[in-house]
Every structure is written in structure tokens, then in C-alpha cells.
Amino acid sequence: MAGAKETPRQKLIALMYLVFITMLALNVSKEVLDGFGQMFKKIASANDRVDQSNDIYYNKIDVNAKEKEGKWIDNNRIAVEIKKEADEFYNKIQAIKDQITEKQRVDDPELVEYSRMDKGEQLDLVFFDANGISEEGTKFLEMIRSYKAHVIQVFASKFPRYTELVEERFNTGDLEDMVETRDGTKQSWLQANYEGFPLISSLAKLTMMQNDIRLTESDVLNALLGKELEIESKVNTSNYITLLKADKGAYYQGENFDGSVVLGRKGGAQNPNNVELTLDGRKLNEDEYEKIPGGVKLNISSGRPGDRKIEGNLVFLNEGEESKIPVNQSFAVIAKPNSAVISADKMNVVYRGVENPMTISIPGIADNKIRASAPGLKRVRGSKYLMTPGKGREVTIKAGATLPDGQSINTNTKFRIKDIPRPTGTVRGQSGDIKIPKNNISIATIGAILDDFDFDIKLRTVSFKFKVPGQATISVNGNKLDNKAKTALRRAKVGSNVQIFDIKVQNPSNPSYRFKKVSPVICELVN
Structure with a gap:
């Protein structure tokens, strides 16, 4: 009965039912909070990745403006303006996030205890007051409108296809920032999205807006780079060259060549940050190589003929971390021909x-x-x-x-x-049958030469024999007539033939070698 008074039993049942419903609500609330927390962390991580990618594109546009000029100067101006606006807006949102999480970060510096972020008063105090939207909330809305308008002015006006996308990302309702609710009434966009919501929900939404800012930057940069990014992602002659990679630096006739033809990046690669190379174990000096995109250009002496080995590492810095690319290459040096090889087969x-x-x-x-x-x-x-x-x-x-x-x-x-050819005896450097004054013989040097011999051997005379007609043969040590031989010479008559024979010689570099018999010298005495 509608007007009947509830019994104690009915009151107890109603209270238990209320407690049960509350417990269910609490459990659902915890799961929802965890869901918002996971979304918050993932979007924050995505923002970091997009930020790093944007930095690369900003740098590429700046380099093109310096190196290629032309349209890239205007593109760089647009990029700089967009970055300035984007960073200002992004940092403002970050400041709001830091403000509303100040108390939470005292016990939860990493912001991972999502179940404790179920209250919304921290953001409400920033965006709202007793009269509705606060001054800070109004500034926030104005910043959204200003950013959107500036992006459309400097970027979407040049690339109209992006206008609708920018409008959608930063839509705050009608001209008065009002949106229609489910029941058909009008409500402020700011209130509809942030008033009374749990802290973790507001953090996720604000982080999502930061993501929209970075993605808009990315769209701007991709549009400015245009076909350049598209070309760089393709394999074509503008980006790649062919390189011949072989396991060794030289091949011999009859061997199978097992080299590979591979693609090498033509441009866009970064220079090595450090070079740690050795040539046959010797560390290369800085003047022996030049850093180029993706590698080094060597300037080293090839050295002696033979195999040369280049080993070590090329060091690149990627996001502050060192990446060492090992180098283990070799090349062959062969003697440079400077003459033809001509040999007589029977002259070994x-x-x-x-x-x-x-x-x-x-x-x-x-x-x-x-x-x-x-x-x-x-x-x-x-x-x-x-x-x-x-x-x-x-x-x-x-x-x-x-x-x-x-x-x-x-x-x-x-x-x-x-054997060494037979030496030829000489007197005063003359050989064979010679005419010579008697007095000249007494002071002449007796020696021997090797006619038409390729080796320049200076023979030393050890002894010889001296014969004057009608007198006994005299043996002489050394290379000049001694007193006994001179006495015999004085008795010789003009016109007679004096013989110098059995000349014994030595090679000072090899005294033990025995030469063949030396040919004699016949001297006709003249006045």
C-alpha cells in the first residue's frame, strides 16, 4: 500500500538494496577510471613519438630552405609560425595539467593511481566559478579559437583540404561556444566536456587535445614537404644507387665471382658522429677520411702490394644512444706495372x-x-x-x-x-799484343779484366810470370815488376817480345773462387 508505514524488515531490505547498488556503482567507477588512466598514458606516449617525428621534419624543411632556397624559404616561414603557435598552446595545456595534478603528485608522482583521481573539483576551480565559466576558462576557449584560426590562415588557406580537419579537431560548438545536449538544450562546450568530470577523465581529454596539436603540426609538415617525403619513401634513382659488395678485393682468373649488387642510400642519411677505424691495425687519423652522409670517404695511401684490412666501427647517435656499425673490409694492392716483361727462355x-x-x-x-x-x-x-x-x-x-x-x-x-768467363791479361790496361816503351813496362800495372761480363768485378792480381827472350822465366808476386824482373828487362833489346803470362787473380769479394787461366800479354819493346 502506497501510504502504509514501512516495517523494520522492509527498511532493512531497502537499506541493503541501496548498499548493494552503491557497491556496484563503486566497482564500475573504478573500472571506468582505470580505462581513462590507460587512455591518458597511451596518448601521452603517442605525443612524444609524434613530437620526435615532427622535429625531424622541421629540421629537413630548415635544411632545404638553406640549401635549395626557392619555395622552401616560404615553407620554412610557415613551419616556424605553426611551431610557435603550437608550442604556446601545448605548453598552456601542460601548465593546466600540472596545476590540477599538483596535490595528486605529492603521493603519486607518476600519476598511475587512477582510482584516486575520481574527483573533479581541481579543474572545476580553474575553468568555472559561481557565475559559470571563469576568466581562466574564457582564456582557454579563446586560445583554442585563436590557434584554430591561425592554422587555417597560414596553412589551410594554402592547402584547403585540411580546413575541415582542423575545424573538427578544435571544434568548440557554435559561435557562442555552445553545444546541444541529448535532451535538446544548449550548454557551454567547456561545461559539457569538463565540469564535474573525474580528474583522470579531464587529464585524458586535455592530453588528447595536445595530441591534436601535434598531429596538426605533422599534417602541416607533411603537406609542406609534399612530394619529397613521397619520393624518399620509394626506391628510385633519386634516392638509391647500386653498390658492388664482394667478399674479397681481388679475384683470380678461373674463380667464380660471388659478389652482390646492393642498393645504397643516395642522400638523407646522417654523417657518422665518430669514426673508429684502423688500417692493418693502425688507427686512421682525421686527415685520412672525410665524414659523408651514411659513411666516410677514405684518403689513405695504398701502400705496398698485398692485402690491406680496414676494421673498426662507424658510430652514429640515435636519440642520444650510440649505435656502432662494425666495419670489416679488405682490399688488394697490386704492383703498378712500369715496364713490359721480356725474357729469353734459354737465358736462365x-x-x-x-x-x-x-x-x-x-x-x-x-x-x-x-x-x-x-x-x-x-x-x-x-x-x-x-x-x-x-x-x-x-x-x-x-x-x-x-x-x-x-x-x-x-x-x-x-x-x-x-763459370765466370776466362779473364784477359792486361798491361797498363792494354791486352793482347801491344807495343810499349821499355821504361813504361818497368812501372806498369799488371792486371786482368773480364771482357763483356755483366758483373763489374775488380780483379786483384796475386802473381804473374815475366819472360825476356834468351833469359830465364821470372815469377813475380804482386801486380808490378820486382827488381829481378826489372834487371832482366834492362837486358832486353828494342824490338824483342817480352811475355807476361800465368797471371793469377782473385775476386776480393770471393777470394776462394778459382778463375780460369788468364790470357797472356805480348809486349813488343820500342824506344
């Missing part, structure tokens, strides 16, 4: 008794990696050797090395061993 000859200079090399292989051996062979430096043959009529020189691909190469070459 070395001479006994002298040091025969030889060059032993393998094209493309460093000298210190070549193995050469033979009896009497010794290395002087690099590819230069000396061969001093011993007994026998032939000597085989063996040369070998390991190629960069691991294959071994070995070569055996035979050389004939010949």
Missing part, C-alpha cells in the same frame, strides 16, 4: 763465384708472404734476393705462396750454373 743462367741479384714476386701477393728457397739463395729485402750458386751445373729455385682464397701456388724454375 746464374754465375758461380758472384752474387747474382734476382727478383722473385707473385702478382697480388705481398712480398713477405712469398716463400722462396734454393741452395745459395738469400733474401735482401722485399722481392730482392741474391743467389750464390755452389757446385753442379743446375740449381732449382722454388717459390710459393697462399692466395687469399686459401689456394696454394708453387713454382719451380731451373737455372743453369756457369
Whole structure:
């Protein structure tokens, strides 16, 4: 009965029902608050990412304005104006967020205890007062309208397709900032969106407006960059070049070439922030390379023939973090040809008794990696050797090395061993049958030469024999007549032939070598 008085039992049941409904409301409220909290954090994180992307675009437009000029000067002016307006508006919203969360951040500095952000009085005190919208709330609405109008003026007017998008993002209702509610009545846009709402809900909405600001910036920058961004995202000849990448710096005849043709970025890459490279273990100096977009251009001496190795890292800074790109490359240096190779096939000859200079090399292989051996062979430096043959009529020189691909190469070459040709005796530098005054012979030097011999050997006379007609043969030590020989010479008559023979000579560099018999000198005495 409508007017009947409730019994104590009915009152208890009604109270329990009210408590039950309240508990349900509290549980739903906590879940809703958590949902707003998750949305708040995700939008804040998205804002950071868009902000970083925008910075890259701002920098690109600025660089284009400096390097390309033309339309990019006007585009850069628009970008600078938009950034100034956007940062001012964004920072104002951030200041409001900091103000309304000041108390919450005392015990919850990270703003993650969403269930405690169920009250809305913090923002209400900022945007509203006893008369409705406060002075601060009015300024906030004016800032939204001003930002929207400025973006449309400097940007959407040039790119009309963005006008509707900007209007939608920063719509505050009609000309009086009023919106229609579900029941058909009019209400202030600010009240409809912020008055009486939980703190976490207002934080999420304000952060969403910051996101709209950054996305609008992104739209502006993308439109200003226009086709440049579209072209850069495509693979074409404007952005890429082909590079040949090989596992080694040189290949030999008959080998399979296993190199790769790859694409390399033509422009837009950043220069290395640091270069840590070595050449064969030696650190490169700054004057030996130049930093270029995406790498370095080397300026180093190729050095001796052989394999050279470049190792180390190219260091790039990405958002403050170092990224080290390893470098492990090699190249081959081969000897520069400066003459043709012409050889007589039957002239592989070395001479006994002298040091025969030889060059032993393998094209493309460093000298210190070549193995050469033979009896009497010794290395002087690099590819230069000396061969001093011993007994026998032939000597085989063996040369070998390991190629960069691991294959071994070995070569055996035979050389004939010949004795030094027979020396020719001389008197005063003259040989054979000569005419000479008697007095000149007494002071002349007796020696020997090697006619038409490639090695410049200065022979030293050890002894010789002297024969004057009608007198006994005299043996002389040294290279000049002694007193006994001079006495015999004084007895010789003008017109007679004096013989100098059995000349014994030595090579000062190899005294043990025995030369063939030296040819004699016949001297006709004249006045």
C-alpha cells in the first residue's frame, strides 16, 4: 500500500538494496577510471613519438630552405609560425595539467593511481566559478579559437583540404561556444566536456587535445614537404644507387665471382658522429677520411702490394644512444706495372763465384708472404734476393705462396750454373799484343779484366810470370815488376817480345773462387 508505514524488515531490505547498488556503482567507477588512466598514458606516449617525428621534419624543411632556397624559404616561414603557435598552446595545456595534478603528485608522482583521481573539483576551480565559466576558462576557449584560426590562415588557406580537419579537431560548438545536449538544450562546450568530470577523465581529454596539436603540426609538415617525403619513401634513382659488395678485393682468373649488387642510400642519411677505424691495425687519423652522409670517404695511401684490412666501427647517435656499425673490409694492392716483361727462355743462367741479384714476386701477393728457397739463395729485402750458386751445373729455385682464397701456388724454375768467363791479361790496361816503351813496362800495372761480363768485378792480381827472350822465366808476386824482373828487362833489346803470362787473380769479394787461366800479354819493346 502506497501510504502504509514501512516495517523494520522492509527498511532493512531497502537499506541493503541501496548498499548493494552503491557497491556496484563503486566497482564500475573504478573500472571506468582505470580505462581513462590507460587512455591518458597511451596518448601521452603517442605525443612524444609524434613530437620526435615532427622535429625531424622541421629540421629537413630548415635544411632545404638553406640549401635549395626557392619555395622552401616560404615553407620554412610557415613551419616556424605553426611551431610557435603550437608550442604556446601545448605548453598552456601542460601548465593546466600540472596545476590540477599538483596535490595528486605529492603521493603519486607518476600519476598511475587512477582510482584516486575520481574527483573533479581541481579543474572545476580553474575553468568555472559561481557565475559559470571563469576568466581562466574564457582564456582557454579563446586560445583554442585563436590557434584554430591561425592554422587555417597560414596553412589551410594554402592547402584547403585540411580546413575541415582542423575545424573538427578544435571544434568548440557554435559561435557562442555552445553545444546541444541529448535532451535538446544548449550548454557551454567547456561545461559539457569538463565540469564535474573525474580528474583522470579531464587529464585524458586535455592530453588528447595536445595530441591534436601535434598531429596538426605533422599534417602541416607533411603537406609542406609534399612530394619529397613521397619520393624518399620509394626506391628510385633519386634516392638509391647500386653498390658492388664482394667478399674479397681481388679475384683470380678461373674463380667464380660471388659478389652482390646492393642498393645504397643516395642522400638523407646522417654523417657518422665518430669514426673508429684502423688500417692493418693502425688507427686512421682525421686527415685520412672525410665524414659523408651514411659513411666516410677514405684518403689513405695504398701502400705496398698485398692485402690491406680496414676494421673498426662507424658510430652514429640515435636519440642520444650510440649505435656502432662494425666495419670489416679488405682490399688488394697490386704492383703498378712500369715496364713490359721480356725474357729469353734459354737465358736462365746464374754465375758461380758472384752474387747474382734476382727478383722473385707473385702478382697480388705481398712480398713477405712469398716463400722462396734454393741452395745459395738469400733474401735482401722485399722481392730482392741474391743467389750464390755452389757446385753442379743446375740449381732449382722454388717459390710459393697462399692466395687469399686459401689456394696454394708453387713454382719451380731451373737455372743453369756457369763459370765466370776466362779473364784477359792486361798491361797498363792494354791486352793482347801491344807495343810499349821499355821504361813504361818497368812501372806498369799488371792486371786482368773480364771482357763483356755483366758483373763489374775488380780483379786483384796475386802473381804473374815475366819472360825476356834468351833469359830465364821470372815469377813475380804482386801486380808490378820486382827488381829481378826489372834487371832482366834492362837486358832486353828494342824490338824483342817480352811475355807476361800465368797471371793469377782473385775476386776480393770471393777470394776462394778459382778463375780460369788468364790470357797472356805480348809486349813488343820500342824506344
